[in-house]
Amino acid sequence: MSGHVIPKSTYFLIFGSLLALTALTTGMAFVDLGPWNTVVALVIACFKASLVLLFFMHLRWSTPLNRVVWLSALLWLVILIGLTSIDFLSRSWTPMSEGWETSALHLPAPPTDLLHWR
Amino acid sequence: MSDSHAPSALAHQFEDLQQQQESASLGMWVFLATEVMFFGGLFAGYTIYRNLYLPGFEAGSHMLNVTIGALNTAVLIGSSLTMAMAVRAAQMGKRSALVTFLVMTIILGLAFVLIKLNFEWRHDYVEGLAPGLNFTFSGAHAKSVELFFFFYFAMTGVHALHMVVGMGILAVLVVQAWRGQYGADRFNMIEGFGLYWHFVDIIWIFLFPLLYLIGGRY
Numbered sequence: 001m002s003g004h005v006i007p008k009s010t011y012f013l014i015f016g017s018l019l020a021l022t023a024l025t026t027g028m029a030f031v032d033l034g035p036w037n038t039v040v041a042l043v044i045a046c047f048k049a050s051l052v053l054l055f056f057m058h059l060r061w062s063t064p065l066n067r068v069v070w071l072s073a074l075l076w077l078v079i080l081i082g083l084t085s086i087d088f089l090s091r092s093w094t095p096m097s098e099g100w101e102t103s104a105l106h107l108p109a110p111p112t113d114l115l116h117w118r
Numbered sequence: 119m120s121d122s123h124a125p126s127a128l129a130h131q132f133e134d135l136q137q138q139q140e141s142a143s144l145g146m147w148v149f150l151a152t153e154v155m156f157f158g159g160l161f162a163g164y165t166i167y168r169n170l171y172l173p174g175f176e177a178g179s180h181m182l183n184v185t186i187g188a189l190n191t192a193v194l195i196g197s198s199l200t201m202a203m204a205v206r207a208a209q210m211g212k213r214s215a216l217v218t219f220l221v222m223t224i225i226l227g228l229a230f231v232l233i234k235l236n237f238e239w240r241h242d243y244v245e246g247l248a249p250g251l252n253f254t255f256s257g258a259h260a261k262s263v264e265l266f267f268f269f270y271f272a273m274t275g276v277h278a279l280h281m282v283v284g285m286g287i288l289a290v291l292v293v294q295a296w297r298g299q300y301g302a303d304r305f306n307m308i309e310g311f312g313l314y315w316h317f318v319d320i321i322w323i324f325l326f327p328l329l330y331l332i333g334g335r336y
Contacts, residue, residue, distance in 0.1 A: 005210060022191045025326075029335050041328075042327065052198060056198055076154070076155060076158070080159070084162050084166060085169075
C-alpha cells in the first residue's frame with residue numbers, strides 16, 4: 001500500500017511544460033495586447049497552477065473529498081475577490097448629487113401639525 | 119493486517135493504511151484551503167488598489183526586474199519537481215533517493231530566497247523603494263508607487279516566510295528520512311509536506327505575473 005506512484009516521465013513532462021509556460025508568459029508581457037495582457041497572464045497562471053495541482057499534488061488521482069475541499073477554497077476566493085470588486089466597480093453607477101453629505105445633516109423641520117400631536 | 123514485530127505503520131484509530139493516508143492528505147488540503155483565504159486577502163486588496171491607482175502600480179511594476187523574477191520562477195518550479203520526486207521515492211521506499219531529493223529541494227528553496235533577498239529586496243531598499251524603511255522615490259504617482267511596494271513587500275515577504283518555514287521542516291524531514299523513518303507504508307508526512315511546498319509554488323505562479331508582468335512593459 002503506497003498510493004499511486006506516478007511515472008518519472010510524467011513529472012519531467014509537467015516540469016518542462018511549466019518552464020515553457022513561464023517563458024511564454026514572460027514573453028507575452030512584452031507584446032502590447034492592450035487590456036488582454038492581464039487576461040493572458042492570468043489564464044497562463046491558472047493553467048500552470050492546474051498542472052501543479054493535478055499532477056505534482058496528485059489531485060488527478062486523489063479522493064473526491066480532497067477535490068471538493070480544494071474547489072470550496074476556490075469558491076470562497078471567488079466570493080472574496082468577486083464581491084469586493086463588484087462593490088468598487090459599481091460605486092460610480094449610482095452618482096450622488098453634490099453635497100449630499102451636508103444636506104443629510106440638516107434635518108428638515110418637523111411638520112407643525114406633528115407638534116400638536118401628543 | 120501486519121504481523122511484523124516492528125511498530126506498525128498503522129495508527130490504531132484507522133481501519134487500514136489507505137484510510138490513514140487519505141485522512142492525512144485530507145487534513146493537509148483543509149489547511150491549504152485556509153491558506154488560500156490567507157493569501158486571498160492580499161490578492162483581493164491588490165486587485166482593488168491596482169484598479170484604483172493603476173498608473174502608480176504600473177510604474178512600480180516597471181521597477182521590478184523581470185529577468186530575476188522569471189529566473190526565480192524556474193528555480194521554484196525546479197524545487198517542486200524535486201519535491202514530487204521525493205514523494206515518489208518515499209512511496210517506493212527508496213531511502214537514499216528520498217534524502218537526495220529532499221536536500222535538492224532545500225538547496226533550490228534556499229537559492230530562491232537568497233536570490234530574492236540579495237538581488238531584489240536589498241536592491242529595492244538601496245534604491246529607496248522600501249516603504250517604512252527607506253522610501254525616497256519622488257517621481258510621478260509617488261504615493262501610489264509606495265502603495266504598490268507595500269503590497270510587493272507584503273506579498274513576496276509572506277511568500278518567502280512560507281518557504282523559510284518549509285525549509286525548516288524539510289531539514290527535519292531529511293534527518294528523519296536519513297534515519298530510515300519513512301518507507302513505502304509510511305510516507306504521509308512527506309506527501310503532506312509535498313502538498314504544502316507545491317502550494318507555495320502555486321502562490322508564486324500568481325505573484326510573478328501580477329507583480330512583474332501585467333504592468334504594460336511593451
